[in-house]
Amino acid sequence: MLKTNKFVISAFVFLGGIMSLHAHADVVKVSVNGMVCGFCAQGITKKLNNTQAVEKVNVDLEKKIVSFETLAGKPFDDEAIKKLITEAGYAVVKIERTKQ
Amino acid sequence: MTDSREKKYLQSPHSPLSVAIFLGLLNPISALAHPVVFANGTAVMGHHQGEMAELEIVHSPTPKLGLGLSFDRMPQELSVLGKASALLWRGNYPDYQSNIYLSLAAGRRWAAGRPESEGHSSSNTKGNASSPLYQWSAGWDGEDRLIYSMLKYAQNYSNDGLSKQQGTLRLGFAPYKAQNDELTVWGIMEWLPEKSENQMQWTHNVTPLVRLFYKNALLEIGSSFSGKVTFNYMFHFFN
Numbered sequence: 001m002l003k004t005n006k007f008v009i010s011a012f013v014f015l016g017g018i019m020s021l022h023a024h025a026d027v028v029k030v031s032v033n034g035m036v037c038g039f040c041a042q043g044i045t046k047k048l049n050n051t052q053a054v055e056k057v058n059v060d061l062e063k064k065i066v067s068f069e070t071l072a073g074k075p076f077d078d079e080a081i082k083k084l085i086t087e088a089g090y091a092v093v094k095i096e097r098t099k100q
Numbered sequence: 101m102t103d104s105r106e107k108k109y110l111q112s113p114h115s116p117l118s119v120a121i122f123l124g125l126l127n128p129i130s131a132l133a134h135p136v137v138f139a140n141g142t143a144v145m146g147h148h149q150g151e152m153a154e155l156e157i158v159h160s161p162t163p164k165l166g167l168g169l170s171f172d173r174m175p176q177e178l179s180v181l182g183k184a185s186a187l188l189w190r191g192n193y194p195d196y197q198s199n200i201y202l203s204l205a206a207g208r209r210w211a212a213g214r215p216e217s218e219g220h221s222s223s224n225t226k227g228n229a230s231s232p233l234y235q236w237s238a239g240w241d242g243e244d245r246l247i248y249s250m251l252k253y254a255q256n257y258s259n260d261g262l263s264k265q266q267g268t269l270r271l272g273f274a275p276y277k278a279q280n281d282e283l284t285v286w287g288i289m290e291w292l293p294e295k296s297e298n299q300m301q302w303t304h305n306v307t308p309l310v311r312l313f314y315k316n317a318l319l320e321i322g323s324s325f326s327g328k329v330t331f332n333y334m335f336h337f338f339n
């Protein structure tokens with residue numbers, strides 16, 4: 001009985017682990033200065049997609065926000081985000097992260 | 101039902117890809133808005149005014165460096181230049197972006213029937229002289245989503261020293277703030293003062309232009325007050 005319980009629990013933990021790999025980890029909103037045209041938006045979107053650590057990238061020129069969802073199991077910390085956007089030529093003002 | 105209709109729309113002649121291909125066929129090349137671009141980006145630019153035609157291809161290995169080739173053709177002259185451009189400064193503000201850049205170029209020019217060719221070779225009676233050509237230029241631009249301004253100055257040096265000076269001032273206005281995937285329309289006024297070594301005075305070209313900017317393609321069409329048709333394009337590709 002105890003053995004079955006242990007098995008069921010570990011099976012759930014294992015399945016949970018697998019499922020979280022496919023879920024989105026964080027919703028990230030980055031306030032960026034210097035974006036003025038669709039070309040800026042395209043470039044930043046491309047750079048983010050190239051990392052293969054994010055999806056659903058969206059650039060809002062009006063609100064000056066770059067938003068995306070990180071993929072679980074692919075760490076993409078604030079430092080890496082800041083580096084990528086700075087190297088693309090823009091300035092990061094703020095990074096907001098909400099767990100999903 | 102809806103799904104397949106959406107798919108059809110994407111393949112329709114109005115899809116962004118089709119428009120890009122269409123523009124690409126019109127001109128073997130394409131366009132962009134900032135001088136030094138994203139790392140691993142390549143820009144193809146063309147400038148045509150009156151009898152002058154210029155083609156430029158620039159690749160950016162880093163966001164602050166552009167390496168390119170430019171081909172200039174004028175009625176009596178052809179020049180080829182290898183060019184390196186550096187983004188010296190970039191200002192990023194909430195609704196505004198500004199850049200200062202410097203370009204150095206070296207190459208050759210071929211001039212038909214130029215006086216300096218007479219003294220050189222006896223075999224070339226037509227007088228087609230080729231000489232080394234060097235160029236430096238510095239520029240500044242600043243833009244938000246409704247106003248665009250650009251200032252540039254270039255000097256060419258050939259055999260006999262300073263061979264050409266050229267300035268550019270551009271002011272542009274957009275009637276509306278375009279979203280990322282929308283067509284952006286600009287009205288631009290361009291002033292182009294120029295002086296070649298065989299000219300005593302500066303010539304001035306003032307040209308109103310319409311700029312259409314969509315995704316990675318930029319197109320400018322205008323006619324100067326002296327009647328020269330102007331046509332510029334820029335296409336941009338990056339990984």
Ligand SMILES: [Cu+2]
Binds near residue numbers: 036133
């Ligand atoms: Cu831009």
